[in-house]
Amino acid sequence: MKFFADTSDIEDIKKLNEAGMLDGVTTNPSIIAKSGRDFIPLIEEICDIVDGPVSAEVASTDYETMSKEGAKLAAIADNVAVKVPLTPAGLRVCKELSDKGTMVNVTLCFSPGQALLAAKAGAAFISPFVGRLDDICQDGLQLISDVLRIYENYEYFDTQVLVASVRNPLHIIDSAKMGAHVVTCPPKVIHQLYNHPLTDKGLAGFVEDWKKTGQSIL
Numbered sequence: 001m002k003f004f005a006d007t008s009d010i011e012d013i014k015k016l017n018e019a020g021m022l023d024g025v026t027t028n029p030s031i032i033a034k035s036g037r038d039f040i041p042l043i044e045e046i047c048d049i050v051d052g053p054v055s056a057e058v059a060s061t062d063y064e065t066m067s068k069e070g071a072k073l074a075a076i077a078d079n080v081a082v083k084v085p086l087t088p089a090g091l092r093v094c095k096e097l098s099d100k101g102t103m104v105n106v107t108l109c110f111s112p113g114q115a116l117l118a119a120k121a122g123a124a125f126i127s128p129f130v131g132r133l134d135d136i137c138q139d140g141l142q143l144i145s146d147v148l149r150i151y152e153n154y155e156y157f158d159t160q161v162l163v164a165s166v167r168n169p170l171h172i173i174d175s176a177k178m179g180a181h182v183v184t185c186p187p188k189v190i191h192q193l194y195n196h197p198l199t200d201k202g203l204a205g206f207v208e209d210w211k212k213t214g215q216s217i218l
C-alpha cells in the first residue's frame with residue numbers, strides 16, 4: 001500500500017519523507033488556501049522534495065478552463081498528477097490529459113458509478129472520499145470495497161484506488177485489508193499507526209533490563 005500525505009505543509013512532508021513513509025502527496029484548493037502560499041511555487045517545492053506523484057487540482061469547473069489549467073499544472077514537473085473533479089467536464093479533461101500520458105487523479109468520488117466512469121476516462125487514480133461519507137452516516141469503506149470489486153473485473157482498467165478523506169488509522173487498515181492501492185491522509189494519521197502502549201511498555205522493559213547488564217554494544 002502506498003502512503004500519500006494529504007497536506008501542503010513542507011515540514012510534515014519532509015518528516016514523513018525522511019522516515020521513508022512517503023510515496024506521494026495530494027493537495028486540493030482548500031489545502032492550498034489554508035497554506036496561505038502561492039499555488040504554483042508551492043507545488044514546485046513539493047515536487048522537488050517528493051519523488052512520487054504530487055496531486056495539484058484545477059480550480060475551474062468548465063472544460064475549456066480546466067483543460068488549460070490542467071496542461072499548465074502538468075508542465076510543472078513529471079511527477080505532477082493533475083486533479084480534476086468527478087464531473088462530465090472533469091472526466092473529459094481526464095481523458096484528454098491521460099491520452100497525452102499525464103497522470104490524472106479524479107477526485108470527489110462518492111459512488112461506484114462515478115469510479116467506473118473515471119476508470120473509463122483513463123484516470124491514474126480515483127479518490128473516493130471515505131470520511132465525508134462516514135460524516136453523513138453512509139459507509140465510506142463500503143464504497144472502497146465496491147470500487148475495488150468493479151475494477152478487479154476489468155484487467156484493462158489501470159486506475160489505482162486512492163482512498164481519500166481518511167479520518168483515522170482504521171480507515172487505513174481496513175482499506176489495506178481490501179487491497180486498496182493508496183491512502184492519502186493527514187500526516188498525523190500516518191504517525192498514529194506507529195503507536196501501541198504495549199510497544200512502549202515492552203521497549204521500556206528491554207531498556208531497563210539491558211541497563212542491568214552493564215554492557216554496551218558499541
Ligand code: G3P
Pocket residue numbers: 006026027028127129131132164165166184
Ligand atoms: O484531499 C482530498 C481528501 O483527502 C480531502 O478529504 O474530507 O479531509 O477534506 P477531507
